[in-house]
Amino acid sequence: MAPLGTDRRKVARMPMLLGEAVELYVRARVDRREVRPETARVFREALRPFAAAVGAHRRLDSVERADLQAWLAGLRVAPATVRLRLSTVHGFFSWCVIEGHAERDPTAGLRGPRKPRSVPRSLSDAQVARVLGADLTLREAVLVRLMLDEGLRAQEVAGLELADADLAQRTLVVRHGKGGHERVLPLTDACAQSIEDYLGERGRGAGELVLSETNKRSMVGSGLNPHSTAKLVAEVLARAGVNETGHALRHTFARRLLDAGASLRDVQTALGHASIATTQVYLPFSGVIDLRRYMGEPEAPAA
Incomplete structure (x- = not known):
């Protein structure tokens, strides 16, 4: 554990692979009791396919915005599911930056498909x-x-x-x-x-x-x-x-x-x-x- 007052990003050890970071992220969130095991399972089910699509064995800090855009374009799921998966990936990268495993969040400013505005239902x-x-x-x-x-x-x-x-x-x-x-x-x-x-x-x-x-x-x-x-x-x-x-x-x-x-x-x-x-x-x-x-x-x- 880093001493108090130390920026965790300065004590980051070795470059981490994307797949490793995903597993570490899910375990850490559970070990710190930040999420329930059921939620961690949802995270894992979203992040493992993401890592596989982008390259689980590539360095975490090599992931670019273009990689994320290509991943989003390849998803064949409902818009609501796309937004949920992007939100999960964004949470993962935000955690990596905070913990010192990544210098930047490639999902910053990246938007998923807009939620369609439904016509309000009235009574006949x-x-x-x-x-x-x-x-x-x-x-x-x-x-x-x-x-x-x-x-x-x-x-x-x-x-x-x-x-x-x-x-x-x-x-x-x-x-x-x-x-x-x-x-x-x-x-x-x-x-x-x-x-x-x-x-x-x-x-x-x-x-x-x-x-x-x-x-x-x-x-x-x-x-x-x-x-x-x-x-x-x-x-x-x-x-x-x-x-x-x-x-x-x-x-x-x-x-x-x-x-x-x-x-x-x-x-x-x-x-x-x-x-x-x-x-x-x-x-x-x-x-x-x-x-x-x-x-x-x-x-x-x-x-």
Whole structure:
């Protein structure tokens, strides 16, 4: 072991072979109890084929960026697997640099295939009808309406205070959005009514808007947390026969705005997105609808 204060890279002994370094890396991570044996097995299964492809008997410090690019190009696996393997190799080389076995990390700045951005899943009108027509408690109805009619995230619902809902002015202040941004939304009549109905059960004392099951009356700290909020809404959807998460209600809110003709900027504001690029993933929802609405049958060419 190197004396305290000594740079490990300065006490590196002999040049190490790539295959040797891989085995040493996996053993060291296990011996130091930094990873579980199961994780070490995953590392080994990723790093041994990598070393074989690049050259297990070549010197570790001879591996170049071009070698890694050729290895990546030769992988015949899903993009997600490519990203995982590259991350494992990057962790290996970072360790080699820290331990003094390599002078540099050839994976630095090397990127795998981009993760495709999937189109958010929204509920169909029939699914929405099933959810709203289910036997909902007053509290469940509020949770569903806040996510479906107002587009709130679970964490935003959990962060609402009673004072944030102005039923007279039909407005809702959302103070716990991502990044700490605050926004004001108009309350739909249906959402306002669900809150009014729920307050008859909850009481009108100050505190969290939606309370936990064990606290029927408002007390500080008796509100739902984001996890329990999402779980309750997911249970409602399951009872209605809808195999989606509660976040799909927020996606449905966004899709409905776009279908009604709202601009992308307005939808961004309503959803509380910091960047309009995040909102743009909702465009395919209305894109197909618009095409069906505006594209007629092409005219047959003249004979």
